[in-house]
Amino acid sequence: MEKSNRLINTKIEHSIATVLNINIKIMKRLLIFLAVIAGIGLTAAKLLDNKEKTAQKVYIPDTDPKVGVKVAVAEIRRLSQEASFLGSFTPNRKVEIRPQAGGEIVRLNIQEGQFVKAGQLIAKLDDEQLRYQIEAAQVTLEGYQNDLKRYEVLVKGDAVPAVNLERTQLSIRSTEAQIKQLKKQVDNTSIIAPFSGIVTAKMVEKGSVVSIGTPMAEITDISLLKLVVNIPEKSVNEFRNGKTISIKTDVYPDANFSGKVTMVSAEGDDAHNYPVEITVQNSQKNPLKAGMYGSIANAAEVKGEALAVPRQAITGSAKQPQVYVVENGKANLRDVGIGATTNEFYEITKGLKAGDKVVTSGQINLQNGTSVIAQ
Structure with a gap:
């Protein structure tokens, strides 16, 4: 009986062991399956994520692009229409001083760059010989005048012919004319400025001997300036004498100058450009000089x-x-x-x-x- 019980227990234990082994194998297979499923899920998720990132990088053209x-x-x-024209300023007046008499310069009152007024003495020539001639002519004139008085008395008494009286009268007139001529020559030895301006050149020095017409100095008047602009044929009729024009300069870019048209040329050059002069009052605040550039803008209604x-x-x-x-x-x-x-x-x-x-x-x-x- 005891032996039979042991045999039964042994079978039962064997059966239990067999069942346990089977369950362990099933569990292992289940774990492997689950691991495979998890791996597949992770791979799928990774592939899906990569697909989304790749799709973001891929350019998909817009079927209706907007252009800025x-x-x-x-x-x-x-x-x-506004047209701009460039020109340059020229002086209002410029003169070269030349004497109307000859002689040695005994006084010279100017230097280059100096401002002189109209009528101011520029230079003085030696006039000593001319004054001696005037003195001699005046003595001769006095003698003729005395003769005239005597002849007038004698002619009334028929003591001398009337022709002597007439000759004396003519001699007096001739001598008076000679004195006037000599005085004019003396006046010409004083060289004066014909107008106010700046001495832009001096060609002689004190002690120089000059003859009639020898250049001595140059005076330039820039109290007024003339802007000379070449206007093309198609625009020249827009300019009339007296028209006010606004002027700009490079040297004073923020300053505005106003001028008036004072001359429109009646003849153009080979390129059909017509010189137009615009007179501008010079400014003490923004002084202009001859030779500077100026520009005008002329607006014409189209x-x-x-x-x-x-x-x-x-x-x-x-x-x-x-x-x-x-x-x-x-x-x-x-x-x-x-x-x-x-x-x-x-x-x-x-x-x-x-x-x-x-x-x-x-x-x-x-x-x-x-x-x-x-x-």
């Missing part, structure tokens, strides 16, 4: 009020001008008509209305109907 452009508004404006757009808006050809009009976020190409033109604008005679927005920059990237972003 600059626009301007077509509006009614007064069309005028047309009255008209619908206009900037020149940059026009595309196409001269025969078929076009513009891109921005409507509802798209650039639509339109044919237009062009009228008067200025440096900045075109008159639009047809194809647009006031308030239309036209593209002024970026047309190279546009086609009819392209979506745009207006700036």
Whole structure:
């Protein structure tokens, strides 16, 4: 009986061991399966993540791209064109001093750069010999006058012929004329300034001997200056004597000068340019000098009020001008008509209305109907 019980217990233990071994194998297989499933899940998640990142890097073209452009508004404006012309200032007057008498310079009262007034003595020539001649002529004149008194008495008494009286009268007139001539020569030995100005050149020194017409000095008057500008044929009729012109200079860029047209040449050069002189009052605050550059800007009305757009808006050809009009976020190409033109604008005679927005920059990237972003 005891032996039978042991045998039964042994079988039971064997069965339990067998069951346990089976369960362990099942558990191992289950764990392996779960590990495989987890690995597959991680791999799938990684692949999905990589796909999303790759998709972000891949460029997908926009089927309706928007092009950035600059626009301007077509509006009614007064069309005028401003033309700029460059010229140089010349002195109001400039003269070379030349004596009307000859002799040694005994006094010289000027230096280069000195300001002289009208009538001021510039130089004095030796006049001693001329004064001696005047003195001698006056003595002769006095003798003739005494003779005249005597002849007048004698002629009344028929003591001498009347012809002697007439000759004495003629001699007196001749001597008086000679004295006047000598005095004029003495006056000519004093060289004076004909007008106020600056001594811009001195050609002689004290002690020099000069003859009639020898250059002695040069005086330049810049109290007034003349801006000489060459105006092309198409613009010359816009200038009239007395017209007030605004003038700018490089040396005083912030200063404005005002001048008046004082001469419009009646004859142009080979290039059909006409010299125009504009007289300007010199300024003590901003003094101008002859030879400086000056420029004028002359505004001429091309047309009255008209619908206009900037020149940059026009595309196409001269025969078929076009513009891109921005409507509802798209650039639509339109044919237009062009009228008067200025440096900045075109008159639009047809194809647009006031308030239309036209593209002024970026047309190279546009086609009819392209979506745009207006700036």
